[in-house]
Amino acid sequence: MQLTPLHLQGGRELSGEIAAQPSKNAALPIIVASLLSSEPVTLHGVPRLSDVYTILDLAHHVGTRHAWVGPNSLTLHTPEILNTDAPYALVSKMRASFIMMGALIARAGQATVSMPGGCAFGYRPVDQHVKAFRALGVQVEEEGGNFDARREGSLKGTFVFELLTVGGTQNAILAAVLGGGVVTLENASIDTDVVDLIGFLNSLGADIRGAGTNTLTIHGVQALRGGEYRVIPDRIEAGTFMIAAAATRSRLVLTNVRPDHLRAISAKLTEMGVDILETEGSLIVDARDRELKPVNVTTQSFPGFPTDVQPQMSALLATIPGTSVVQDPVYPDRLTHVAELHRMGANITVSGYTQVIQGGPLHAAPVKAADLRAGAALFIAALTTEGETVIDGVQYLNRGYERLAERLRSVGANAWQPQPVLASAMD
Numbered sequence: 001m002q003l004t005p006l007h008l009q010g011g012r013e014l015s016g017e018i019a020a021q022p023s024k025n026a027a028l029p030i031i032v033a034s035l036l037s038s039e040p041v042t043l044h045g046v047p048r049l050s051d052v053y054t055i056l057d058l059a060h061h062v063g064t065r066h067a068w069v070g071p072n073s074l075t076l077h078t079p080e081i082l083n084t085d086a087p088y089a090l091v092s093k094m095r096a097s098f099i100m101m102g103a104l105i106a107r108a109g110q111a112t113v114s115m116p117g118g119c120a121f122g123y124r125p126v127d128q129h130v131k132a133f134r135a136l137g138v139q140v141e142e143e144g145g146n147f148d149a150r151r152e153g154s155l156k157g158t159f160v161f162e163l164l165t166v167g168g169t170q171n172a173i174l175a176a177v178l179g180g181g182v183v184t185l186e187n188a189s190i191d192t193d194v195v196d197l198i199g200f201l202n203s204l205g206a207d208i209r210g211a212g213t214n215t216l217t218i219h220g221v222q223a224l225r226g227g228e229y230r231v232i233p234d235r236i237e238a239g240t241f242m243i244a245a246a247a248t249r250s251r252l253v254l255t256n257v258r259p260d261h262l263r264a265i266s267a268k269l270t271e272m273g274v275d276i277l278e279t280e281g282s283l284i285v286d287a288r289d290r291e292l293k294p295v296n297v298t299t300q301s302f303p304g305f306p307t308d309v310q311p312q313m314s315a316l317l318a319t320i321p322g323t324s325v326v327q328d329p330v331y332p333d334r335l336t337h338v339a340e341l342h343r344m345g346a347n348i349t350v351s352g353y354t355q356v357i358q359g360g361p362l363h364a365a366p367v368k369a370a371d372l373r374a375g376a377a378l379f380i381a382a383l384t385t386e387g388e389t390v391i392d393g394v395q396y397l398n399r400g401y402e403r404l405a406e407r408l409r410s411v412g413a414n415a416w417q418p419q420p421v422l423a424s425a426m427d
Contacts (some may be wrong), residue, residue, distance in 0.1 A: 003398070006391040006405060008382035008416035010364060013288070015249035016411045019048045019403050020238040020257050021070055022231045026196040028055050028096045030172045030231060031368045034076040036065060037204055039226030046231060050398045051094055057377060058090045061105065081108040088114035088145070094399075098126055099167055101149055102174030105138055106151075106310055110150045118144050127160055128168035132296040133175060135159040136183055146182055154179030160186040164301040169194050169216070177206045179220035188216045192232060192261050200229045213334045235261040235403060238283070239309040240376050242266070245285040246274045247384050248290065252411060254283045264305040268313070270299050271295050272320070294322035301328045311337040311354045311377035318346040320359040327354045337374035340367040344381050344389070361385075369393030372400045377403070383413060388409060 022045030032055065034041040040206045046052060048071075048363070056066055063082035067075050084104050087158040091097045095116040104111035116126065130147065133140050141148045155176045171187040175184035181230040190212055198211040204227050207219035238257045240246060245252035246269055259266070261280040265275045269285065272292040277284040294317060299307040309328040317324040317342055328334050332353035341348060347358040364387030369375030375397040382389035391397075394417065397404055 003394045004418045006379065006394050006396060006397065007226065007406075007416050007418070008379060008389045008391070010383050010385035010389060011363070012383070012414055013413055014245055014248050014252050014383070014411045014413060017253040017254045017255055017406060018241055018411050019021065020233045020235075020241070023047075023193065023236075024049055024051055024400055025096070025233040025234070025236065026193045027052060027231045028094075029174075029197045030075065030200045030229070031059060032099050033053050033061065033101050033174060033201055035049075035078045035081070036174065036201070037224040037226055038079050039224075040075055040077040040183070041204070041226050042069065042073060042075045042228045044073045044228065044230040045233075046072050046190065047234070048072065048142055048401055051096070051400070053089065054093050055097060058100060061087070061090065062100070074206075078107075084108045084110050085112040086114060086155060091116050096167065098129065099171045099174060102171035103131070103174060105149055105151055105175040106178040110148075112146055112148045115145045115147075126168075127246065128163065128165045129171045130187070131170040132159045132161070132168060134196075135257055135404070136172065138175065138264055139180075151175075153183030155183050156181030158184040158186065161188060164189050164192045164294070166193055166301075170197055171202070173197065173208065173216065173218060174181075176218040176220060177224070180222070183218045183220070183222045185218070186214065187218040188214055189301065190214060190256075196232045203227055203229050203301050207376055232261070234256050236306065236308045237264040239306065240264055240312050240401075242276075242283065242382070243268060243309065243312045243316050244380050244383055246272065246287040246381050247319055249286050249287045249290070250284040250412075251284070252283065255281065257281065257283055259283055259348070260423075264266065264300075264303060265309060268295055268297060268305065273398070292320045292323040293388065294320050296325045296327075298327045301330065307331045307334060308373055310334060311373045312380050314338075314348070314355055314357060314379040315341060315346075315377040317357045317360055318348060318381065321360060322359055324357045324359065326357060328402065329353055329372050334371075334373070337377040338372035340369070340374065340378055341381055343367055344378075346381070363387065364389040366390045367392070369396045372396045376401070379408075379415075383408075
């Protein structure tokens with residue numbers, strides 16, 4: 001069925017309370033990690049998003065059975081590995097699927113995985129993943145866009161990542177969990193999604209030490225048991241709604257959040273003049289009746305300002321009079337939102353990974369999302385304008401925001417997605 005565009009009639013103040021969905025970026029590797037146990041695992045806090053369904057299709061291909069046992073609860077069971085390949089048709093849809101390699105190396109001793117895909121905003125290499133595997137004793141060959149990996153015995157040794165990489169750290173962890181070896185990862189990512197993956201694996205009996213630090217030590221165990229685990233809230237979605245509240249000069253209460261995961265975003269919004277109040281498991285964002293100030297933003301690995309919120313922040317700054325500078329050295333090509341914001345009247349000049357933004361009022365226009373976070377930037381911009389904005393490319397928004405139009409309406413936005421018109425059987 002063809003997806004219809006998202007329609008937004010802007011110019012409304014948001015109000016009320018909205019719960020952040022469970023973290024997509026944390027849930028995906030945890031679903032993959034469930035393959036390491038032959039016993040059933042139940043996950044609570046899994047968002048029903050297209051990316052989740054993609055990783056479930058891939059898990060099913062290698063032998064996982066799954067069943068939804070609640071609105072956001074999922075039971076997974078992989079009694080045996082049936083296939084050790086991750087075909088291009090599935091892996092090409094999403095970069096996160098590449099960590100299937102680490103899980104298959106651990107559980108089956110071999111894996112064949114295609115080069116990953118995902119959002120089309122630039123090439124993101126997997127060299128750190130492959131270097132880590134080889135340094136720890138895995139034989140990896142590449143041919144025709146496929147990586148073929150095999151291990152003999154347990155992984156062991158030390159690998160120092162040349163740069164901070166969330167996926168590379170997760171892949172190396174997964175590969176090292178089973179067996180009798182000891183692996184040390186230096187300059188490992190301290191991202192919240194890495195910490196949550198470690199929490200999940202340790203809850204099943206893994207022995208991983210150093211979570212939240214740049215040095216991880218994995219003592220391989222012979223097997224993992226089953227169990228239950230709750231995934232952390234989605235800090236990227238929470239940050240998106242925080243920025244939406246600021247852009248519409250509104251007061252919004254965000255629940256199901258980890259305020260400590262959002263400090264970099266809170267700090268920038270506070271610098272602009274937004275009031276942020278942290279409570280237990282919630283945030284109050286208040287931007288009513290004030291003139292916000294331009295700021296400069298540079299993305300960094302966690303706990304710095306996240307690249308996944310850069311386009312949304314750029315959309316907000318495009319509405320604030322004055323000059324702001326946004327730099328994204330983490331993903332320098334994450335710029336597909338710029339041309340579409342230009343269609344809405346934004347004044348953004350790009351040089352390399354730097355955006356110089358001269359803020360001012362935006363106007364409604366038909367626009368098209370080319371990736372997930374660009375789509376978020378466009379709906380934030382649309383919320384600020386008078387008139388109706390139509391956003392095409394909804395399939396990208398569906399990768400990261402569950403029931404978006406419905407949830408925006410719950411806090412006062414005029415957002416809708418028309419039902420597709422089905423062709424008559426007589427046509």
